[in-house]
Amino acid sequence: MAAVSYVPYGCSFTDSYRQWEINLKKRRVYDAYLMPVTITIATTGFKSDAGMLTVRCNGDRFPAGFQISSSHDLASNATERREESENGKLNEASDVMEGSLEQDTIACIHDDLMLLIQRCMEEKNSGLGVQLLKHIARSEVEKDPLLRKQLIIMFNSLDDLLEAIKDVSQLCKENVFSWDVIICSSLKLGQSEKVLELYHTMKELAVEPNYNILVAVLKACGNLGSKDMAMTAHMHAVQLGYDSDVFVNAAIIDTYCKFGLFNDARIIFNSMWEQQDVSWNALIIGYCHKGCLQDSLHSLQNMQKEGFCPARSIFWTLLSSCTNSTALELGKQLHANIIGSGFENDMRIYNGLINFYGKCDAIDDACVTFNRGQMQDVVTWNVLLTAHSQKGYFEEVFAIFQAMQNDDCQPDGITFGSLLTAYCNAEDLEKGKQLHSYILALGVGTHSFVGNNLLNMYIKCGTLQDAQTIFDSLPEQDVSSWNMMIKAYLEHELIEKALAALDGMQMCGIQPDHITFLPFVKVCSNILALEHGQHIHASIVKRGFDTQLAIINSLINMYGKCGKLEEAHLLFDKAPEKDILTWNALMTGYVSEGQGLAALRLYLQLEHAGIKPDKGTYFRAIRACTAVSALGLGKRIHEAVKEAGFSTEMSIINALVDMYAKCGSLKDAHRVFQESSNKDVVTWSSLISGYAEQSDYDTAVELFQEMQEEGVKPDGIAFLSLLAACAHKGLVIKGLFWLRQMRDHYEITEELQHYDCIVDLLGCRGLFDEAEDLLETIPFQYNVVGWLSLLGSCKTYTNLKVAKRCFDIINGVDTDHTTSYVLLSSVYTKAGMYREAEELEISRRDKELWKKTGQAYIEVDNHIHCFSADDETHPQTAGIHSKLELLNLQAKQQGLLNDGVYLDTIPPVVQQDLFCRHSEKLATVFGLMTVPRDAPIRVAKNLRICTDCHQAIKIISKIEHRDILVKDIDCIHIFSNGSCSCGDRHYQSNSCTNAH
Incomplete structure (x- = not known):
């Protein structure tokens, strides 16, 4: 035979x-x-x-x-050359042919060409390869598939052969075989753009492609996502009569499936005069790669009904696509089909079935399939180990490993990788060390894969010193090893050591990849190390990793968290591609910097672009609505959350309760709270905080007690909400009671925020000695927030002595703290010390300590309007100013300006017009003009509402008979009929008995 x-x-x-x-x-x-x-x-x-x-x-x-x-x-010289080749004289034989080839004196036949191809590949001789292609292009040598195959292998073997061909069109001319070889080689090399370029050249030269070329062009179109070009190639195939060719049709079906054009692919399939295995395979795999597993399985069943026997690769591809629990039932149907087709004992499919059940969380089914196997190899055991390890069944992992040894199956690197993954936590460190000893005994610890897994285990267990020992003992440190050590340094915030490691890996000749830089950017983001982050960014740009999407997202997140939103937005705009994480990263920056309006604009832009938000997007959008009290838009986003199926997510529920509460709509907050079947301590705390911000201490305490009755243990955040309720009502005794309860009864350690809340409470009641004693004795240093709070209280009581002391302490910690200058200046102003206030303002400006711009927001008809002091950019500015002047006149006529007023504490230049044009006042007046009378006016302020505006909005609510809600950074002020729900905390008019 x-x-x-x-x-x-x-x-x-x-x-x-x-x-x-x-x-x-x-x-x-x-x-x-x-x-x-x-x-x-x-x-x-x-x-x-x-x-x-x-x-x-x-x-x-x-x-x-x-x-x-x-x-x-056959030519006698070919026989002689073949004999020489068989005797190991390839070089001598091919030297003769090569010389003849250059002189074009012989007509090389098939065997000659095969010898030359072999020599080209052995010597990496691209020059000879080009000469060979020139000879083929102009000769009449027969073009069999084996020669074509070997030529394509030669192209793949010689990296620079394509570049060595200066002019493909001149080389190939009208020789279709040469075009075929070069185009198919380009596709094999992954140069899809080159394939389409050569195809265009062929068409310009009127060279008719063969079916191999058309198949290559269609595959290139699929790789590049070039739908229009694929359709053009399809029409060309029809014109040339290849529309009945099974391989061309299979390529068309495959390409259309890649574009999601399943109806077109099916039409082509059904129009074939006779379906073959290859066309069925193309249709099944096309459905599979697009995630249409049900259609893939249905087509497989139809293929079998038509009498075709599917290849083993079809079953393997389908199994590989069933990777989560949603595909479990389809996978089981496929398993039944595999059994019926007699492929269950095929080792690769058998292992694929166990892997499928493992990935679909059906561990029991994976074990049953494993036990049904007639024999297991190391891959089988590894798949079962990995399935249990990924699910956290670590005891079972060790038992499987013991059974594997009892079965005399020699473990490999993958085996130890799964085992080491099982011990990647501090509790299992001792077991990990035992496994390490076993690995050393087997002598496989020097393998890079096993060594890296050992390194990863010690890092995950938090033992940096052991990890360093493993790293230093590795015979060969690859980029993964260095990346893991750099990440470990950064997780321990050893930035300088991580930077040294970055330099060290390059000195060893190992170039970092984009994975190397990701933890750098993440740590710089977490600890707000902007300078280090900028240095890493420069390194990323230098190495060309700034187009990597993961890098772009991390950099946007870092700049956003560090407050450099212009840089973050610039990166966002320049990103060559964006995913939902890119949008989320920029939204996070805006939300964390209190720029809720910018975050919402980004969200609306995302919606307009048709990009599907994820849970994180909705969470950030809800937080943004909270910042600007955009109740209407918040409700619309709430509906979108329901449609997207995220309304039961705990983080979303908590954000919604918080949003409604902070927008002053406690009714909606309660509704979301009640509809939630699961409530954690954050849910309760958000609702308690809502009542605290509206100064409703009694309801806040009721909810706090109800929370405990429901079995939810309060945490520090819950107590912070309760303490805030006490502060808003000035309940000093109760505030101190709850602080002691938190520490003594609930055993919750006080944090700086709790003490600052008590300082605020003491300050607003004028208990400055007690507040100072607390600030000086608490176990926290650099408590700028607490001293600022006390400095703010000094304005209420015009306590110059304490105010100056607070100012000195704050500037001793932070010499460039703008707010301290602003607050002390306001104390001077209230005390009538206008010259001192002006001198302080001059000093602040000389140091270029700029005040944060006050902004107020109001939502009207789902559109958010932003105002700043003396704003004249709004389209209705003239009407707003006119309305404000009218209100000022009405207040004077009704004698309301003397109703508990501050004219003696306001500079003379301001006294003549109490209704100055601050941002919250402009927003409130705009609300009077646009919000229906039966609806409350809701305004959000990014700073604390000033004394003037607080008094003015009280007067406006009385004149207009309107309820006005103003949310500032301290609380929610509900103005109604000339009074405020805050009880004028921080806004009382007291005598200056302790001024000096």
Whole structure:
């Protein structure tokens, strides 16, 4: 028997008796059958003359009409060269051919060309490769599939061969075989753009492509996502008569499936005059790659009904796509099909089934499948180990490992990788060390994969010193090893050591990848290390990683958290591509900096672009609504959350309760609270905080007690809400009671925020000695917030002595703290010390300590309007100013300006017009003009509402008979009929008995 591993199109094969040549004389459509197969022919008794016979191709009857003819007269010089090659004299033989090739004196036949290709690859001789291609392009040598295959292999072997061909069009001219080889080689090398470029050149030269070229072009279109070009190639195939070619149609089906054009793909499939295995495979895999598993399985079943036997690769591809619990039932149907097809004992499919069940969280089914197997190899055991390890079944992992050893199956690196992953926590460190000893005993610890897994285990267990020992002992440290150590340094906030490691890996000749820089950016973001972050950013740009999406997202997040929003937005705008994490990163920056309006604009832009938000997007959008009291937009986002299926997510529920509460709509906050089946301490604390901000201490305490009755244990945040309720009502005794309860009864350690809340409470009641004693004795340093709070209280009581002391302490810690200058200046102003106040303001400006711009927001008809002091940019500015002047006149006429007023504490230049044009006042007046009378006016302020505006809005509420809610950074002020819900805390008019 003689066998060849290809269908020779005019090629010869040799047996021990004679040389034969198979000539295929059939119409072009049968070119489709020229595929790598095995042909077996009994040569004994063959006659030397040409004859006809039927052969079998891979067990199937080959189409009739293939003529087998004898060939006796091969060139003698080819025989001699072949003999020389067999005797190991390849170089001598090919030297003769190469010289003849350059002089174009011989017509190289198939065997000559194969020898030359072999020499090209052995010597990496691109020059010889180009000469060879030139000879083929201008010769009449027969172009069989084996020669084509070897030429494509040569292109893949010689990296610079494509570049060495200066002009493809001149080289190939009208020789389709040469175009075929170069185009298909380009596709094989991953140069899809080159494929389409060459195809365009062919069309310009009016060279008619063959089916190989059209298949390559269609695949390139699929790789590049070039739908229009794919359709053009499809039409070209129809024009050339290849629309009945099974391989071209399969390529069209595959490409259309990649574009999601399943209806078009199905139409093409159904229009084929005869479906073949390859077309069925293309349709099934096309559905599979697009996640349409149900359609894939349905097509597989139809394929089997039509009498076609699917290849093993189809089952493997389908199994690989079933990667989560949602695909479990489909995977089980596929398993039944595999059993029916007789492939369950195929080792690769058997292992794929166990892997599928593991990834779909069906561990029991994975074990049952494992036990049904007739034999297991190391891959089988590893798949089962990995499935249990990924689910955290670590005891079972060790038991499986012991069973594997009992089965005399030698573990490999993957085995130890799964085991080490199981011990990647501090509780299992001792087991990990035992496994380490076992690895050393087996002598596999020097393998880079195992070594890196050991390194990862010690890092995850938090033992940096052991990790350093492993790292130093590695015989070869690759980029993964360095990345893990750098990440470990950064997790321990050893930035300088991480930077040294970055330099060290480059000195060892290992270049960092984008993974190296991600933890750098993350740590700089977490600890607000802007300078280090900028240095890392420069390194990223230098190495060209600034186009990596993960890097871009991390940099945007870092700059946003560090308050550099312009830089963050610039990165966002320049990003070559964006995913939802890119949008979320920029939104996070805006929300964390209190720029809720900018965050909401970004959210609306995302919606307009048709990008689907995720849970994080909605969370940030709700937080942004909270910042600007955008109740209407918040409700719309709430509806979108319900439609997206996130309304039961705890983080979303808590954000919604907080948003409604801080917008002053406690009714909506209660509704969300009651609808939630699960409530954690954050949910309760958010609602308690809502009542605290509206100075409703009694309801806050009731909720606090109800929370405990429901079995929810309060935490520090819950107590902070309760203490805030006490502060807003000035309940000093109760505030101190709850602070002691938190520490003594609930065993919750006080944090700085709790003490600052008590300082605020003491300050607003004028208990300055007690507040100072507390600030000086609490176990926290650099408590700028607490001293600022006390300095703010000094304005209420015009306590100059304490105010100056607070100012000195704050500036001793932070010499450039703008707020301290502003607050002390306001104390001076209230005390009538205008010259001192002006001098302080001059000093502040000289130091370039700029005040944070006060901004107020109001939502009208789902549109948010922003105002700043003396704002004249709003389209209705004239009407707002006119209305404000009218209100000022009405207040004077009704004698309201003397109603508990501050004229004696306001500079003379301001006394003449109490209704100055501050941001919250402008927003309130705009609300009077636009918000229906039966609805409250809701305004949000990014700072604390000033004394003037607090008094003015009280007067406005009385004149207009309107309820006005103003949310500032301290609380929610509800103005109604000339009074405020805060009880004028921080806004009382007291005598200056302790001024000096």
